[in-house]
Amino acid sequence: MSAIFKxxxxxxxxxxxxxxxxxxxxxxxxxxxxxxxxxxxEPGARNNWHTHDGGQILxxxxxxxxxxxxxxxxQKLQTGDVVTIxxxxxxxxxxxxxxEFVHLAITTNPQKGGxxxxxxxxxxxxxxx
Amino acid sequence: MSAIFKxxxxxxxxxxxxxxxxxxxxxxxxxxxxxxxxxxxEPGARNNWHTHDGGQILxxxxxxxxxxxxxxxxQKLQTGDVVTIxxxxxxxxxxxxxxEFVHLAITTNPQKGGxxxxxxxxxxxxxxx
Numbered sequence: 001m002s003a004i005f006k007x008x009x010x011x012x013x014x015x016x017x018x019x020x021x022x023x024x025x026x027x028x029x030x031x032x033x034x035x036x037x038x039x040x041x042e043p044g045a046r047n048n049w050h051t052h053d054g055g056q057i058l059x060x061x062x063x064x065x066x067x068x069x070x071x072x073x074x075q076k077l078q079t080g081d082v083v084t085i086x087x088x089x090x091x092x093x094x095x096x097x098x099x100e101f102v103h104l105a106i107t108t109n110p111q112k113g114g115x116x117x118x119x120x121x122x123x124x125x126x127x128x129x
Numbered sequence: 130m131s132a133i134f135k136x137x138x139x140x141x142x143x144x145x146x147x148x149x150x151x152x153x154x155x156x157x158x159x160x161x162x163x164x165x166x167x168x169x170x171e172p173g174a175r176n177n178w179h180t181h182d183g184g185q186i187l188x189x190x191x192x193x194x195x196x197x198x199x200x201x202x203x204q205k206l207q208t209g210d211v212v213t214i215x216x217x218x219x220x221x222x223x224x225x226x227x228x229e230f231v232h233l234a235i236t237t238n239p240q241k242g243g244x245x246x247x248x249x250x251x252x253x254x255x256x257x258x
Contacts, residue, residue, distance in 0.1 A: 004133070004190055005209050025188065025211045032184055032213060032237040034163065055161055059154065059233070061133055061190070080134050082154045084161060104188070106235070108161040 003102070004061050005038040015117040017126075018045030018094075028110065035107040041065060045101075046094020048120045051087075053113025057106040058083040058093065065101030066129060067093045074129050077101070087112065092121050096129075132231070133190050134167040144246040146255075147174030147223075157239060164236040170194060174230075175223020177249045180216075182242025186235040187212040187222065194230030195258060196222045197250075203258050206230070216241065221250050225258075 008023025019042045026036040041063075049070070058067065060081040067083050068074035070090040077083065077093075085091060087109070095101035107114075137152025148171045155165040170192075178199070187196065189210040196212050197203035199219040206212065206222075214220060216238070224230035236243075 003209075005188070005211070026186055026213060031215065032186060034186060034235060034237045036186065036188070036211075036235075057155055057161060057163060057165065059134070059165070080132075082134070082165075084155060086160065106163060106165075108163045 007040050015048045017120050020045045037105045039105050041095035041101040043095050044097050046121050049092045049118040051090050051116045054109025055087045056085040059104040062102040064096045064099040136169050144177045146249050149174045166234045168234050170224035170230040172224050173226050175250050178221045178247040180219050180245045183238025184216045185214040188233040191231040193225045193228040
């Protein structure tokens, strides 16, 4: 598996389970209004359930992972998949148990706000996928 | 060279030299305000000089190409490169003579307007790179 964009640094906040990395490719700012991060999840890693005030777009560049909206089955994601996440919709994303997973994450409508972090995706929930 | 995102259809407008393809990954629209296209240039292909009313971001996913701002030398681009193009800045982009070139193109601040197409990049200019 070859990386396309820079892997960046380990994410050290409390909103991830397992090890993930973030490189900001385009920073926040009023000139472009389009923050873009490159996120790499090691196998088994995922973020907490969360919402975005202005939505988010994921562009999968490598590996296999999951995207799940509250109340729906998890969707398997692969290289080339595109996910548009509406504002205020509770969801999570992350790697499968056996594969690294890399996606670009674009914050849409950043002037509407940021990310609201909620509870972790439990091992029981994740291991049942 | 492996494709990541869909290649789409041949671009048939008059603003390109050579053969290029476009797949819209995220359409225009008010929910995300973030149109994203995947653009594939065959070797030697490039777009005309142009400006964007609200700017653009390029994320290079494969191959080798050029990005040139008016009055500056052309920059060589490779997989993993990120280019932020300010509003109203005259520029062009495209493949090198010997390589395919693939980038995501994100229209920033789409509410400010679109793309203003100008003259082609002449063979004399391109072949001197």
